[in-house]
Amino acid sequence: MQLLVSQGAIESLLPNLKASNMKLVYHTLVAIYRILAHGEQLVKQIGENPYVMRIIQNNAGYLLEDLQGHKDGEIYNLVAEILDKFFNTDSDFI
Secondary structure, eight states: OHHHHHTTHHHHHGGGGGOSOHHHHHHHHHHHHHHHHHHHTTHHHHSSOHHHHHHHHTTOHHHHHHGGGOSSHHHHHHHHHHHHHHOOTTTTTO
């Protein structure tokens, strides 16, 4: 996973969050969820999830927040889970 992220996997996925194709958005969220979940294993070693930080550094947290208003229930539920599990939405995107 670290190799994929170092090669730009997160940055390559982020534009898909703006797509009009709901399946593409959903599967992009699944991929982001899996990357972030893997990053949780690194928290014990380095004190933070580096993949969360990468999303924040790319100003993509706002894309995730915007998807909370998505009309598709699966997308809404998945993005809510991502934000709740991996981000402190009160301060992470500021």
